[in-house]
Amino acid sequence: MSNFTKSSTHTFSTVSEMSDTASVSSISTLESVVEPHQAAKTVLVTGGAGFIGSHVAEHLLRRGDTVVVVDEVNDYYDTAIKHANLKKLSEYDNMTFYKGDICDKELMQGIFERHDIQWVCHMAARAGVRPSIQDPYVYIHSNIEGTTRLLELAAQFKVQNFVFASSSSVYGGSTNTFFSEDDIVDNPVSPYAASKKACELLAYTYHHLYKLNVSGLRFFTVYGPGGRPDMAPFKFIDRVSRGAEIQQFGDGSSSRDYTYIDDIVDGVIRSLDRPYGYQIFNLGKGSGTSLSEFIGLVETHTGKKANKRILPDQPGDVPYTCADCSKANRLLGYQPTISFEEGIRRTVAWYNRAYGTQVDDAQVVREQAVLAPKESVVA
Numbered sequence: 001m002s003n004f005t006k007s008s009t010h011t012f013s014t015v016s017e018m019s020d021t022a023s024v025s026s027i028s029t030l031e032s033v034v035e036p037h038q039a040a041k042t043v044l045v046t047g048g049a050g051f052i053g054s055h056v057a058e059h060l061l062r063r064g065d066t067v068v069v070v071d072e073v074n075d076y077y078d079t080a081i082k083h084a085n086l087k088k089l090s091e092y093d094n095m096t097f098y099k100g101d102i103c104d105k106e107l108m109q110g111i112f113e114r115h116d117i118q119w120v121c122h123m124a125a126r127a128g129v130r131p132s133i134q135d136p137y138v139y140i141h142s143n144i145e146g147t148t149r150l151l152e153l154a155a156q157f158k159v160q161n162f163v164f165a166s167s168s169s170v171y172g173g174s175t176n177t178f179f180s181e182d183d184i185v186d187n188p189v190s191p192y193a194a195s196k197k198a199c200e201l202l203a204y205t206y207h208h209l210y211k212l213n214v215s216g217l218r219f220f221t222v223y224g225p226g227g228r229p230d231m232a233p234f235k236f237i238d239r240v241s242r243g244a245e246i247q248q249f250g251d252g253s254s255s256r257d258y259t260y261i262d263d264i265v266d267g268v269i270r271s272l273d274r275p276y277g278y279q280i281f282n283l284g285k286g287s288g289t290s291l292s293e294f295i296g297l298v299e300t301h302t303g304k305k306a307n308k309r310i311l312p313d314q315p316g317d318v319p320y321t322c323a324d325c326s327k328a329n330r331l332l333g334y335q336p337t338i339s340f341e342e343g344i345r346r347t348v349a350w351y352n353r354a355y356g357t358q359v360d361d362a363q364v365v366r367e368q369a370v371l372a373p374k375e376s377v378v379a
């Protein structure tokens with residue numbers, strides 16, 4: 001059990017009452033920084049079979065926390081990848097896995113009771129921009145209803161910190177050079193983005209009503225070993241390695257802030273350990289890479305020339321993303337360290353180990369079946 005004492009008088013950015021394992025040091029008259037909670041804890045990780053959730057869960061397990069994973073293991077992409085993630089986590093004694101829907105009231109209530117959940121890392125969601133335009137209802141269910149279910153339980157069980165995955169897609173078609181948490185984000189351009197914005201609003205409501213400590217993390221396109229097969233980094237590496245065609249949407253000048261998985265995990269853990277009243281944090285790399293440059297790096301590290309098909313821009317995709325991470329740096333000490341080139345180098349090295357570089361025709365057919373999820377370039 002943790003010995004962190006919850007503040008009852010949180011306002012934005014200000015924590016007024018802490019125990020001896022968590023203290024406050026003022027850096028300005030406007031902001032106070034929460035020092036990290038350091039005792040071992042039991043953490044509920046939703047979406048722990050997925051890409052980011054499984055990496056976060058593994059980090060927590062390695063450092064000695066007890067982790068309770070809930071995931072419905074849906075088939076948005078190949079479930080073999082999620083089962084492989086769970087297998088890795090099951091090597092740790094301090095991990096318990098429940099297969100089920102986070103909207104299932106009885107299941108989730110039972111988990112909070114049985115494990116005395118005080119720390120929540122909510123990563124489960126339907127991800128993907130384009131599929132959300134085809135079928136918005138599943139996004140409303142998993143993202144909005146699911147997050148509401150968890151916030152209700154978090155308030156009921158008086159959890160000490162609730163951290164959840166939002167997304168850079170809330171910035172919509174903003175043309176600002178850097179996206180800041182202070183920007184007005186009232187114009188989401190896909191049901192997925194709208195669902196994440198709705199989660200942020202609901203989270204504020206639960207903070208307001210119940211003084212729940214809650215932080216929403218706006219991830220900027222996350223990639224790396226074990227990355228989602230529907231996203232461009234995995235897709236391009238896979239297809240260029242195999243000599244298969246890649247689809248380039250637009251003229252190649254669109255630019256994204258790609259964040260390596262280790263940097264994201266570091267940001268999630270920093271946020272989990274620091275209960276603020278209510279905060280939204282950008283977690284990105286803090287610099288953009290154009291699509292042309294990205295494809296060039298994939299060519300360099302795979303040693304293969306990309307076979308590109310140029311297509312028009314896709315509805316729902318945002319042309320440009322770049323995170324202003326200064327707030328996460330100030331309040332969490334977050335500082336991404338992996339350059340995009342180094343991240344692509346590591347991801348190609350992982351891909352070669354996981355899938356091999358020698359592909360004959362039969363293997364191409366098999367891999368296409370395994371690695372052919374619904375289309376999405378961004379999360």
Ligand SMILES: NC(=O)c1ccc[n+]([C@@H]2O[C@H](COP(=O)([O-])OP(=O)(O)OC[C@H]3O[C@@H](n4cnc5c(N)ncnc54)[C@H](O)[C@@H]3O)[C@@H](O)[C@H]2O)c1
Pocket residue numbers: 046047048049050051052053070071072073074076082100101102103122123124125126127128141142146165166167168218219220221222223228378379
């Ligand atoms: N990967 C990115 O670049 C990125 C960018 C921005 C935001 N995000 C957000 O980060 C989180 C993790 O993303 P990811 O890339 O690891 O995705 P992922 O699809 O690999 O993981 C999500 C997991 O949640 C599970 N899940 C979905 N709905 C569920 C439900 N109702 N009940 C139980 N489990 C459910 C899925 O089975 C999956 O394993 C998501 O909230 C996503 O929206 C990701």
